[in-house]
Amino acid sequence: MARLIALFFMVFALPVLAQSVDRPDPNTATTGPATQSLDDILRRQDNLKVDDSERRAIIGGPEYAPSVDSPLGTRGGASDSDLWRAMRFNNGDISTQNTGPAATVLMQDAGMWWLDIRRGPLQTYGAYLLGGTLLLLALFLLIRGRIRIEGEKTGRTIERFKAFERFGHWLLASSFIVLAITGLISLFGRKVLIPAFGHDAFSTVAIGTKWVHNNISWAFMVALVMIFFFWVMHNLPDKTDLKWLAKGGGIFGGGHPPAKKFNAGQKLIFWAVIVLGGSISISGLSLLFPFEINLFAHTFDLLNGLGAPGWVGMENLPSDLSPQEEMQYAQLWHAIISFVLTAIIFAHIYLGSVGMEGAFDAMGKGEVEEQWAREHHSLWVEEVKAKQRVQPGE
Amino acid sequence: MKAFVLALCAAVVITVGANLILNEIGFSAQDTTSSPSVRLDSDS
Ligand code: HEM
Numbered sequence: 001m002a003r004l005i006a007l008f009f010m011v012f013a014l015p016v017l018a019q020s021v022d023r024p025d026p027n028t029a030t031t032g033p034a035t036q037s038l039d040d041i042l043r044r045q046d047n048l049k050v051d052d053s054e055r056r057a058i059i060g061g062p063e064y065a066p067s068v069d070s071p072l073g074t075r076g077g078a079s080d081s082d083l084w085r086a087m088r089f090n091n092g093d094i095s096t097q098n099t100g101p102a103a104t105v106l107m108q109d110a111g112m113w114w115l116d117i118r119r120g121p122l123q124t125y126g127a128y129l130l131g132g133t134l135l136l137l138a139l140f141l142l143i144r145g146r147i148r149i150e151g152e153k154t155g156r157t158i159e160r161f162k163a164f165e166r167f168g169h170w171l172l173a174s175s176f177i178v179l180a181i182t183g184l185i186s187l188f189g190r191k192v193l194i195p196a197f198g199h200d201a202f203s204t205v206a207i208g209t210k211w212v213h214n215n216i217s218w219a220f221m222v223a224l225v226m227i228f229f230f231w232v233m234h235n236l237p238d239k240t241d242l243k244w245l246a247k248g249g250g251i252f253g254g255g256h257p258p259a260k261k262f263n264a265g266q267k268l269i270f271w272a273v274i275v276l277g278g279s280i281s282i283s284g285l286s287l288l289f290p291f292e293i294n295l296f297a298h299t300f301d302l303l304n305g306l307g308a309p310g311w312v313g314m315e316n317l318p319s320d321l322s323p324q325e326e327m328q329y330a331q332l333w334h335a336i337i338s339f340v341l342t343a344i345i346f347a348h349i350y351l352g353s354v355g356m357e358g359a360f361d362a363m364g365k366g367e368v369e370e371q372w373a374r375e376h377h378s379l380w381v382e383e384v385k386a387k388q389r390v391q392p393g394e
Numbered sequence: 395m396k397a398f399v400l401a402l403c404a405a406v407v408i409t410v411g412a413n414l415i416l417n418e419i420g421f422s423a424q425d426t427t428s429s430p431s432v433r434l435d436s437d438s
Contacts, residue, residue: 100426163396163397164397166401167397167400167401167404168401170397170398170400170401170402171401173401174401178405212409215409215413215416216405216408216409217412219405219408222408289421364395365395
C-alpha cells in the first residue's frame with residue numbers, strides 16, 4: 001500500500017518536477033559569438049538577414065598568440081576553428097601558387113541569389129519583355145497599319161546615307177542580331193534547350209554559340225564607334241525635338257511634325273544604342289576577361305557616396321565584393337541591359353522595314369523617295385535642297 | 395545592298411580575326427591561370 005501511495009505521488013509530482021527545470025529560451029541560447037545561435041539559423045531559414053559580422057571577425061591572430069614556446073604557440077594565435085571560420089567567410093590570408101585572380105577565394109557564399117535570379121526572374125521577365133514588345137508591334141500594325149507615303153510620289157530620290165554609313169549600320173545590325181540570338185541561346189540553354197534537345201545536342205550548340213558570341217562582339221564594338229562618329233552631330237537634341245515629341249511624332253494631332261535629318265524618336269534610338277550598347281560592351285569585356293575588369297564595387301561605392309540607394313529607400317549597396325561577385329553583377333547587368341536594348345531594337349527594325357513605307361530604302365539603297373523625305377524630314381530636305389542650289393551640278 | 399554584303403563579310407573577318415588575335419596573346423582563362431606544366435587539353 002505504501003508503495004502504491006508513493007507511486008501516486010510520484011506520478012503527480014512528475015509534471016511539477018519537469019516544470020521546475022529551467023528550459024533555455026531558444027531565442028537567446030548561444031554558445032558565444034563564434035557559433036551561430038538558434039535564432040540565427042531560424043532567421044536564415046526564413047531568408048532574413050543574419051548579423052554575422054562578429055562571427056566573421058573571429059579568426060584568431062597574432063594578438064591572441066601565446067608565446068612560441070607554449071603549447072599551441074606556433075599556431076599564430078589561430079585555433080582550428082578560427083582557421084576554418086576564416087575560410088568560411090573568405091577572411092583568411094590565403095596564398096597559392098595558382099596565378100588565377102580569384103584563386104585565393106576558397107569559399108564564395110554569395111552565389112545562390114545570383115543563380116536564383118539568373119535562372120528565374122531574369123529569364124521570365126526577359127521573355128515577357130521581348131514577347132510583349134513583339135505583341136505591341138503586331139497590335140500597332142493591326143490598328144495603325146503601315147505608315148504610308150501620303151502624297152504623290154515624285155519618282156525623284158535624295159541621297160540619305162552614303163555607302164560607308166550603310167556599311168557601319170549593317171555591321172552594327174548584323175553583329176547585334178547574331179549577338180542577341182547567341183546570347184539568348186546561352187541564357188535559356190539549361191532551362192529550355194537542354195530539356196528540349198538533350199545534353200549532347202546542346203553541348204555542340206553551346207560551344208559554337210559561345211565562340212561566335214565572344215568573337216563577333218568585336219564587330220559590334222567597332223561598328224558602335226563608327227556610327228557614333230558618323231551620326232552624333234545629327235543627333236544632338238534641339239527645339240524641333242520638343243515639338244516633334246509633343247505631337248507624338250504625328251500620332252497625335254495628325255500631320256507630320258517637321259524634323260531634321262533625324263527626328264526625336266530616331267535620336268532616342270541613337271542614344272539608346274550608344275549608351276546601352278556601350279554599357280553592354282563594357283560589361284561584356286568584363287565577362288570576356290574574367291576578373292580583370294571589375295566594375296561594380298567601384299560603381300556601388302560611388303553611388304553610396306552620393307546617397308543614391310537612399311533615394312529609392314534602399315540600404316547602401318555592397319562595395320566589398322569578391323571577384324566572383326563582381327562577375328555575377330557583370331553577368332546580370334549585361335543580360336538585363338541587353339534585353340532592354342533588344343526590345344528597343346525590335347521597334348526600330350519594325351519601323352525600318354514593314355512599319356513604314358519608303359524607310360528601308362534609306363539603308364538599303366542609300367536613296368529615298370523625295371516625297372517620303374518631305375513628309376518625315378521636311379527640314380532636312382530643305383537643307384539638302386539649299387546646299388544643292390549653292391553647289392549646282394553636284 | 396553592296397554595303398550590306400560588305401558589312402556581313404567584315405563581320406565574319408572581324409570575328410575570325412578577333413579569335414586569332416586573342417589566342418595569339420593567350421587570353422583564355424586556361425592560359426592566364428596556369429603554368430606550362432599544367433596540361434588541361436589532351437592535345438597541348
Ligand atoms: C534588320 C534589322 C534592321 C533594319 C531593317 C534597320 C533599318 C534602318 C533604317 C532604314 C534606318 C534609317 C532610318 C532613316 O532613314 O531615317 C536605320 C537607322 C539606324 N539604325 Fe537600323 N536597322 C536594323 C537593325 C539595327 C540594329 C540591330 C541597330 C543597333 C543595334 C540599328 C541602329 C540604327 C541606328 C542607331 C540608326 C540611326 C538612327 C535612327 O534612324 O534611328 N539598326 N536602321
